[in-house]
Amino acid sequence: MSAVDEIPLTHLSDKKSHHATEAGNYFVANYPPFSFWQKEQAFAVEKVLDSPAPKDIPLGLYFHIPFCRKRCHFCYFRVYTDKNASEIRRYIHAGMEEFTRYAARPYLQGRKPHFVYFGGGTPSYLSVPQLQELTSRMKDLMPWDECQEVAFEAEPGTLNEKKLEAIREIGVTRLSLGVEHFEDHILESNGRAHRSGEIDRAYRFARSLGFEHINIDLIAGMMNDTTELWQKAVAKAVEMQPDCVTIYQMEVPYNTGIYKQMKEEGKVTAPVADWETKRAWVSYAFDEFVKAGYTVTSAYTVVKNPDKIKFVYRDALWEGADLLPLGVASFGHLGGIHLQNQADILPYIDTIEKGGSAIFRAYATSPEERFIREFILKLKLGHSRPSYYKAKFGEDVLTRFAPQLNWMVQEGFAVIGDDQITLTRDGLLQVDRLLHEFFMPHHRHARYT
Known part of the structure; x- marks a missing residue:
């Protein structure tokens, strides 16, 4: 047994x-689980980096951009809302110095990325010059000419025509819009920075630019949502006809604003929909999208044309691809070793600038x-x-x-x-x-x- x-x-x-x-x-x-990862295992990453480059393992790049206009009440990622342009530039420089060192190690030297993912935070928070500088330096270190996917998360309120054109020009193939809901009251009460009008404008122009794959995110069970409002949101999403829709069920991790308020008030139950309600709402959404010709392709996704639209980042990662994590708090996987970077921005930058490793914890599987x-x-x-x-x-x-x-x-x-x-x-x-x-x-x- x-x-x-x-x-x-x-x-x-x-x-x-x-x-x-x-x-x-x-x-x-x-x-x-992440709770089993330890600082003491970081040495295992160094051993992998000194080993020869594998010939049969796809390589992905993940760069974490931790800046946002506003922190959502349900957000549990490492984000900052108070950084100015000079601080952001310093962070980008640190990230590229980290990348430069990795690219020279035997395990990564000469390899080309199979996929690239910009996550956050809000990657679209960066200005056009910042985006261009970041991506040009990344391409100099590891060319993207053989990439199957370049994925980029965006908050609708940070997008305008000039920025969307720049995002398209740097090679993004999968644009993921963090819509979450279409009702302004729901967006506001959950701490989202954008509003419904910004969603419509960003989506229309993004569609006109010919992105290969536009995904929109929705969250079932946000604070103050109702069955009627959820059904309206689903109808709106169906009307937009995106290539893919990702639907999450609202959770409340410990490092969120909602949990902080729960703790202050001595509450155990979060002020969001219960699990049966959330599952019923997602099931309803699946049914409506299926009626519109979509296919349910996972526990969270419906896809308009599954023969054409793939999520390379997800599929490669789940099958054991290498993922090089760059930036504060980012997670990765190299040669069977899980790893995560330093979780706070200033220690991360200071460590890189002093020539040290940003790896905070690891786990040799x-x-x-x-x-x-x-x-x-x-x-x-x-x-x-x-x-x-x-x-x-x-x-x-x-x-x-x-x-x-x-x-x-x-x-x-x-x-x-x-x-x-x-x-x-x-x-x-x-x-x-x-x-x-x-x-x-x-x-x-x-x-x-």
């Missing part, structure tokens, strides 16, 4: 119950952990082929995870057929809570971050 099967299933909770949203991370972004990581992350796509894992990892998932999979089938979360594990709609809508069943015993019930 494997280590994963040595303790009984938690069985979570009754799938039909109304669960209030409490503080903590819900979304499973990686494995093992075992072959078993890499197998579990890929299995659970790709299960978010809603389907899984056991033969794939047998060929890649030598693992029979139907045997290895028999108790977990049988329980999911009994509960109506999954169906198992000929070389296919398929999540039902009910299972897909709550896949993140189900994934913990596949964790190794010592990783269960631990704090995720």
Whole structure:
């Protein structure tokens, strides 16, 4: 019996119950949990960087741009709203110095990125000259001519025609608009900086520029949302006809403004929709998009043309691609080692300027952990082929995870057929809570971050 099967299933909770949203991370972004990553393991990254460059592992670049006009009440990322142009320029210079050092290491030397991702914060907060300087320096170090995707997150209120043209000219192929909702009252009460009119203007002009892939983000269950307002938001999104829509269920991690207020008021339950309501709202959205010709391609996405529109960053990362993290608090994965940079901007910049490594913590994964990581992350796509894992990892998932999979089938979360594990709609809508069943015993019930 494997280590994963040595303790009984938690069985979570009754799938039909109304669960209030409490503080903590819900979304499973990686494995093992971040709380197991340690400063002491940073040396493992150095060993990888001194090893020869692999020939068969795709490489991605992630650059974190931590600046925003405003901090959303539900935001848990490392962001700053008080930095001036000179401070931003200093940060960009530090990031490029970090990149320069990485590019010269044996493991990365001469490799070209398969994909590039600009995340935040708000990448579109940067001015046109700042964007041009940043990207030109990145291309000098690692040319983008063989990139399959350059993804860029944007807040609608930071976009104008000149900036969108610049974003297109630097090579962005996937523009992701952080819309979240279309109702101004919802946007305002949740701390969003933009309003509905800015969404319309930014989207119309972005569409006219011929971006290969425009995604819009929505969040189900924001503070003060209602079924009626959510349905109106879905209708508006369908009317816009974006290439892809990503729909998240509202969570309240510990380092958010909402949690801070909950703590001050002594509350356990967050002032957002409960989990059953959020799942019902996402299911409604899926149905409306399917009626409009879209395809549900994961627990969070609907795509207009799945044969043409891909999310290279997600798919490559879930399959074990290398991801070089650049910038404050950024996460990455190199040669089987998870790593995260220094979490605060001034220590990050100071460390780089003094010639030090910005790596804050790391985790050297075992072959078993890499197998579990890929299995659970790709299960978010809603389907899984056991033969794939047998060929890649030598693992029979139907045997290895028999108790977990049988329980999911009994509960109506999954169906198992000929070389296919398929999540039902009910299972897909709550896949993140189900994934913990596949964790190794010592990783269960631990704090995720």
